Amino acid sequence: AQSVAQPEDQVNVAEGNPLTVKCTYSVSGNPYLFWYVQYPNRGLQFLLKYITGDNLVKGSYGFEAEFNKSQTSFHLKKPSALVSDSALYFCAVRDNYLGYNKLIFGAGTRLAVHP
Amino acid sequence: DAGVIQSPRHEVTEMGQEVTLRCKPISGHDYLFWYRQTMMRGLELLIYFNNNVPIDDSGMPEDRFSAKMPNASFSTLKIQPSEPRDSAVYFCASSLGAETGNEQFFGPGTRLTVL
Numbered sequence: 001a002q003s004v005a006q007p008e009d010q011v012n013v014a015e016g017n018p019l020t021v022k023c024t025y026s027v028s029g030n031p032y033l034f035w036y037v038q039y040p041n042r043g044l045q046f047l048l049k050y051i052t053g054d055n056l057v058k059g060s061y062g063f064e065a066e067f068n069k070s071q072t073s074f075h076l077k078k079p080s081a082l083v084s085d086s087a088l089y090f091c092a093v094r095d096n097y098l099g100y101n102k103l104i105f106g107a108g109t110r111l112a113v114h115p
Numbered sequence: 116d117a118g119v120i121q122s123p124r125h126e127v128t129e130m131g132q133e134v135t136l137r138c139k140p141i142s143g144h145d146y147l148f149w150y151r152q153t154m155m156r157g158l159e160l161l162i163y164f165n166n167n168v169p170i171d172d173s174g175m176p177e178d179r180f181s182a183k184m185p186n187a188s189f190s191t192l193k194i195q196p197s198e199p200r201d202s203a204v205y206f207c208a209s210s211l212g213a214e215t216g217n218e219q220f221f222g223p224g225t226r227l228t229v230l
Contacts, residue, residue: 034218043206043221090158101146102171103219105158
């Protein structure tokens with residue numbers, strides 16, 4: 001079965017420093033991987049996805065993610081964090097078992113960026 | 116485009132009452148998903164539809180929960196009778212297509228409190 005793991009409940013980083021939010025996955029076949037962000041009292045917003053092609057995927061708000069097949073990882077990164085990046089981040093993998101089209105979400109990682 | 120629309124945004128009800136949550140997906144999208152988010156269980160997929168047909172309802176917690184999609188622009192999630200443990204934020208999401216792993220677009224959610 002497809003699954004994702006986000007090993008950190010919370011990540012703390014100082015404003016201006018680079019940030020990384022970790023995600024590992026387990027899939028059969030080629031992975032379709034996604035990152036979403038959730039701000040307080042809002043729905044999830046799509047940030048970026050990896051389907052195929054370049055291992056470095058660029059997305060919204062200056063975020064990028066690196067797909068690493070050998071390590072089965074899809075870590076979210078940003079070169080310089082902003083206080084406004086503080087939010088809950090979800091990694092997800094598409095589950096296409098039996099032709100289904102649904103996303104399996106990780107537990108989420110809370111990012112806190114301190115001034 | 117107005118995005119995914121959910122109503123009501125907040126619902127407070129008493130145990131035993133019927134609750135109906137509503138969703139209007141993005142026009143032209145052929146997939147619709149219902150999720151539930153709680154602190155304890157995170158984000159859970161309850162059910163999803165493709166072209167108005169339920170495809171996977173394995174996440175529906177029990178018979179008290181039911182979902183319908185009478186047409187391409189409207190879906191309901193009903194809880195009858197409601198219980199305090201149903202208190203959560205319920206999200207609706209929609210997406211277009213399946214083969215290319217298109218991202219899901221989430222509504223703002225309905226915060227349900229069952230007293």
